[in-house]
Amino acid sequence: MTRGESTQSKVHYKGSIDDFLVFVEDPEQYKQWLKGDTSIPLAQFVSAFKIFLTHRQGAQGTYDAAPKNILYSEFGTDNEDEVIKKILKDGTMQTMEMPGRQGVTNDSMSPMKAH
Numbered sequence: 001m002t003r004g005e006s007t008q009s010k011v012h013y014k015g016s017i018d019d020f021l022v023f024v025e026d027p028e029q030y031k032q033w034l035k036g037d038t039s040i041p042l043a044q045f046v047s048a049f050k051i052f053l054t055h056r057q058g059a060q061g062t063y064d065a066a067p068k069n070i071l072y073s074e075f076g077t078d079n080e081d082e083v084i085k086k087i088l089k090d091g092t093m094q095t096m097e098m099p100g101r102q103g104v105t106n107d108s109m110s111p112m113k114a115h
Contacts (some may be wrong), residue, residue, distance in 0.1 A: 013091035015074045019054045020066060022087045023047035027095065030088070042084065051083055 009024040024030045029045040042049075052063040053070065068078035075083045 007095055007097055009093060009095045011088055011091040011093050013087040017070060017074045018066075019056060020074070020083075020087055020091075021052040021054060021063060022050075022084050022091070023052075024088075024093065027093065030093065034088070042081070042088075046084065046088075049080060049084065051080060051087065 009027045009030075011022045011024055011030075013020045013022075024045055025047040026045040029040050033040045033042075033045065051066040051071065053066045054063060071080070071083050072078040075086055077083065
């Protein structure tokens with residue numbers, strides 16, 4: 001794997017007020033949980049217990065932390081654990097490949113360094 005290369009998975013939920021995201025660290029465990037394996041705790045596959053909104057930009061755009069009043073308006077509760085479960089169950093998972101970084105690894109050792 002190239003330096004810095006990674007895969008980022010997120011679950012997108014299109015709400016009536018805004019679009020919401022939860023980041024998933026382990027997509028395979030998430031899929032097992034989704035199939036009904038409730039023995040897997042959310043902490044095993046949810047990257048951070050934060051809910052983001054995208055200001056109606058779908059799964060793209062700027063991500064901001066979702067305020068409790070927006071969560072309550074959309075989901076009828078501001079309990080973040082319950083909202084995360086709803087997003088995970090009713091949202092769609094998207095995976096994005098993050099390319100590796102290119103370029104010189106150490107400028108001081110580069111043969112192209114200007115003297």
